[in-house]
Amino acid sequence: MFLLKKQNLRNFIDALSQNEAKLKVIVPIQKDDGTIYYDEYEKNKDKEIIIEGRTDFSPKKYFLPEIEEIANFEKSENEVIIKEVLNNEKRIIFGIRPCDLNALLFLDEVLIKYMYPDKNYEARRKNTILIAIDCLEACNKSCFCSYLGTNIAKGYDICLTKIKEGFLVREGSNIGKNLLEKDGIRKILEKTDKEPKQISFECKNKINVEKIEELLEKNFESKVWQEEAERCLNCTSCTQVCPSCYCFYVKDELGFDDKKSRRLKCLDSCFLDRFSRISRDFVFRKSNKAKLRQFVCHNFYYSLVRNKMIKCVGCGRCIDVCPVKINIVEIIKKIRGYDGK
Amino acid sequence: MENKMLPTKARVIEIIDETNNIKTFRLELIDDEAKKKFFFFPGKFVMVSIFGYGEIPLGISSSHHEKRFFEVSVAKVGNTSSAMHNLKIGDIVGIRGPFGRAFPYMRMKGKDILIVAGGTGIAPLRCLVNALLDERESFGKIWLIYGTKNKNSFCYTREINKWKESGKINIVLTTDEKCEDELICHGLVTDYLDKTDLDYKKTTVALCGPEKMIENCAKKLISLGVNQDDIFVSLERLMFCGFGKCMHCNISTKYACIEGPVFTLNEVLEMKAEA
Numbered sequence: 001m002f003l004l005k006k007q008n009l010r011n012f013i014d015a016l017s018q019n020e021a022k023l024k025v026i027v028p029i030q031k032d033d034g035t036i037y038y039d040e041y042e043k044n045k046d047k048e049i050i051i052e053g054r055t056d057f058s059p060k061k062y063f064l065p066e067i068e069e070i071a072n073f074e075k076s077e078n079e080v081i082i083k084e085v086l087n088n089e090k091r092i093i094f095g096i097r098p099c100d101l102n103a104l105l106f107l108d109e110v111l112i113k114y115m116y117p118d119k120n121y122e123a124r125r126k127n128t129i130l131i132a133i134d135c136l137e138a139c140n141k142s143c144f145c146s147y148l149g150t151n152i153a154k155g156y157d158i159c160l161t162k163i164k165e166g167f168l169v170r171e172g173s174n175i176g177k178n179l180l181e182k183d184g185i186r187k188i189l190e191k192t193d194k195e196p197k198q199i200s201f202e203c204k205n206k207i208n209v210e211k212i213e214e215l216l217e218k219n220f221e222s223k224v225w226q227e228e229a230e231r232c233l234n235c236t237s238c239t240q241v242c243p244s245c246y247c248f249y250v251k252d253e254l255g256f257d258d259k260k261s262r263r264l265k266c267l268d269s270c271f272l273d274r275f276s277r278i279s280r281d282f283v284f285r286k287s288n289k290a291k292l293r294q295f296v297c298h299n300f301y302y303s304l305v306r307n308k309m310i311k312c313v314g315c316g317r318c319i320d321v322c323p324v325k326i327n328i329v330e331i332i333k334k335i336r337g338y339d340g341k
Numbered sequence: 342m343e344n345k346m347l348p349t350k351a352r353v354i355e356i357i358d359e360t361n362n363i364k365t366f367r368l369e370l371i372d373d374e375a376k377k378k379f380f381f382f383p384g385k386f387v388m389v390s391i392f393g394y395g396e397i398p399l400g401i402s403s404s405h406h407e408k409r410f411f412e413v414s415v416a417k418v419g420n421t422s423s424a425m426h427n428l429k430i431g432d433i434v435g436i437r438g439p440f441g442r443a444f445p446y447m448r449m450k451g452k453d454i455l456i457v458a459g460g461t462g463i464a465p466l467r468c469l470v471n472a473l474l475d476e477r478e479s480f481g482k483i484w485l486i487y488g489t490k491n492k493n494s495f496c497y498t499r500e501i502n503k504w505k506e507s508g509k510i511n512i513v514l515t516t517d518e519k520c521e522d523e524l525i526c527h528g529l530v531t532d533y534l535d536k537t538d539l540d541y542k543k544t545t546v547a548l549c550g551p552e553k554m555i556e557n558c559a560k561k562l563i564s565l566g567v568n569q570d571d572i573f574v575s576l577e578r579l580m581f582c583g584f585g586k587c588m589h590c591n592i593s594t595k596y597a598c599i600e601g602p603v604f605t606l607n608e609v610l611e612m613k614a615e616a
Contacts, residue, residue: 070346073392073435080392080433084347115584115599119344220593247588250346250581254393261393265346268589275589278577279418282552298588305594 348435390435459550
């Protein structure tokens, strides 16, 4: 265990960004409009690094960018050359919160471990070092991570815990251990016997996920879906801010001369008609009710059955961005209330 | 592990105009390794890339006993399928797969078989029919009921005539619109389900077609006494990956690209109505 003094936080990040492997350091900062998001430290040295509270956006874009080239094709007279495109940029994400870390663990399960791996996600994941910051209390009124166990940091390379004097720094992997031993970094840290306190806070937004897959299966036709979905605008804000939403579509982009083209993997949203549209314009999930149910059931039911994990990490972002105040926790509560009646 | 999102190349070696809107493409994989590994049973699908225009899931329509090439049939309905219709012999397409679960071909052996196709739903079933006829003696009675909009929308007409002539299979062709041809019946496929000499309690059924047709056929078949576990339905869904990542083919806890596209009727009924 190391101690990083409060006044040395910047030096620590500077040292990370000056290491020999030429890793890009990504940090949470605040935009001029007030949004807290992740960006390159190098470009934002004048900005404060936000180490407390939830970030408005998770660092998902570094693993699942909105649009990513996955292959390109070059046609000639009698041949086509297919090239694989993988992102090999090395990064350190500093300040990732426990909820977003847990979202990555879920994505690992679905996109890497389940069946064949998604090579593009896997490459980005392997090339990223994660430096987490523990949450010591519920960071806002919407989050409900403590009821899902996603308030505990897991799967990090290094983790920081805030204490009075600064931060306790611990390693979570060999990569993290090696990084902490690097000259420029080691000298900023002091050895300490202190241990971080056990994390045991409870969020205000209470959710009961006991046997939730059974509850949702049983109440698939519940009137709650219609009641809640009626006002949905299909704006897709919820799926955009969700740290664990990963659905994608693939499209080709043709060059000007018909010879070169790129294949793009783009994030999609289950709130759109195009999500379930097949030939002859037939849309399977047409109604708002069916779309909202898909979103909620994927989070709390399908993921649990298929991947043995709840997809939702309880960050509460979807609740806060919804322009018509659709609230995933309220939906579950309402369904439980109606259950068996 | 290899990148499953990367296609391997196949050359178009023949193009057959089935109707004014449907073409069949005979494809040969270029890479020998890929060719050796390419193995499927009727009902499986491949992702076909038209480079620069996109990728679409298509059921394989040729018999799995044919090892030199395979065929896919496609209706001109969207961007990618339209681009595909512009292909010429010798052009190169991309192939990923085969993916998905097939009809239980091996378990069908010794059984009576009823195949019901609506419109372009014939494509994966043509694969099944040809495979069954390749090993005709291994199966009981075989019936095909194939319905389309009108006389001009039948696919594989030359082949169907050959099937008829062989006497190895009973075929009912039917059209929604009335037509003069005395060999073609008038009406929906559901009207002819009970007009066979099959022992429905011991029959295995393979279904593919529009959602509405599947629904009505299922009801009728159950009333005729077919066991729900013996009715196999091939469903159409939007797909972008083929191995459970993109979520577009997700139906309740199932994925059409992994547990499907061929489901038992029981499974389909368990997947709650989604509209």
